[in-house]
Amino acid sequence: MATSQEHKNPNGLEAVQETLARLGVAGDADWMALVLFARNLVSVMDLFTEDQKAQLQARVFEQMAKRPLDQRRFRHIVQHIQTFLLDNQKMSDLRSQLAAERQGFDALYEEMGKVFTEIQHSTQAREHKIQRMGAATEQDIAEAESPAEVLRRLRGMITDMVSQAREEARSWQERARQLEHTANFDPLLSELYSRRALDAQLSAAQERCRRSNTPMSLMFLDVDNFKTINDTHGHQVGDGVLRVLAAILSAHAMSFSGYAARFGGEELVILCEGLTEATAVARAEDIRQDVARCPFVPHLTSPETVPPLHVTVSIGVAQIGPGQNASDLVLAADQAMYAAKTQGRNRVVAHGSLTPSRTT
Known part of the structure; x- marks a missing residue:
């Protein structure tokens, strides 16, 4: 059962202050923050195992047991904490994950850039083809001996354009599937989702x-x-x-x-x-x-x-x-x-x- 003192002081601030006073750094905000970090914040870090957190806490208090508790020792302890937080397997995995995400985004942007360029070229080619079709139709009308001959040639041009449009549509469907794969799958392990x-x-x-x-x-x-x-x-x-x-x-x-x-x-x-x-x-x-x-x-x-x-x-x-x-x-x-x-x-x-x- 919690005591009335614990209810008044849930974070053990009085105990921390007494410890700092005993160490000769009472009222020092830097050392207060350091002790509170080691006592309270470390324990709730889900990123690390219980053994790792216990090792960090032990290391901090081991260093604080030494003299003198000056700014040099404070910086040394803070540097040790920074190394622990940044130089470990979990953080290495996170950095690798971010690198993979960047690689995936880069691959997706590169693929999308190619698609946009192809769309632009395809649009231009289609416009040129329509212009040529119009010019050819005028020439056919001028040279044809009968309206039936004009319709025959025009039907052939339209059939060619429809056939090319269908082939282009199939090509764009394949490119869409490629974009979806690039967006959803891991860049290194292509059989696994990202x-x-x-x-x-x-x-x-x-x-x-x-x-x-x-x-x-x-x-x-x-x-x-x-x-x-x-x-x-x-x-x-x-x-x-x-x-x-x-x-x-x-x-x-x-x-x-x-x-x-x-x-x-x-x-x-x-x-x-x-x-x-x-x-x-x-x-x-x-x-x-x-x-x-x-x-x-x-x-x-x-x-x-x-x-x-x-x-x-x-x-x-x-x-x-x-x-x-x-x-x-x-x-x-x-x-x-x-x-x-x-x-x-x-x-x-x-x-x-x-x-x-x-x-x-």
Whole structure:
């Protein structure tokens, strides 16, 4: 039960002030902000694991236990916090995701630019063709021996124009499909939807499942030791691993109408409408086994040969619950995936099997 003192001072400000006074920096706003950040804000950062947050807090208070608490030490602690916040795997994944988004936008803008140029050229060509048709019609009228001959020639010109228009329409339909693919699919893993398309699909799927009262689950996959693969063999090999993995995921997703997408970096997801968490776990186990059995043979342009790599994935699975939204589902699946990593990798973990303390 909370004491009256805790009700009066929910953030422990008096305790913080007493600590600062004991350290000789009472009333210093900078140190007050630093302590409050370490005590209160760090604990609610969903971006990091509980172990990571505990390490940061311990590091901050360890440094504050040293003397003197001057501006030099303050800047040193702040620099450590900045490094922690910016130089970690999660932020690296976010930067990779932003880079992929920029690459996707660049590809889409380039494709749209080409389409607009082709539309302009096509319009100009059509106008010139109509002008030539008009001039040819006048000449036919002047040279024709009868009205029937004029109609025959005019009918032939119109037939040619209609045939060309149909061919042009088919070409524009294909270009429209190409634009749609560029907009919705990942630029590197062309078999998987992009993060932008996934976000839109999550919201739409949640509404569909709500109306039909059907379950919705999410598989969250991460390649085990992917950084080691990149560091040892290079990003070209790492990209090849992701492409093979994307093909496996896409094939499995098609078998149960799943929506396979790249979440960011080496993190991939499959959205499962109509599947409970238990059923999605069984499907995820099939994927895990197929990945573990698949020999990844790097295809390099250089003469250097790399032996087949045996890659594994950790998979977290979660089902959206009452009152939850798509963001809650992603967070739950992500937490389950990290639990799979913690438990030894190369395994599937259901969010429903986690204890409450590990899901906060």
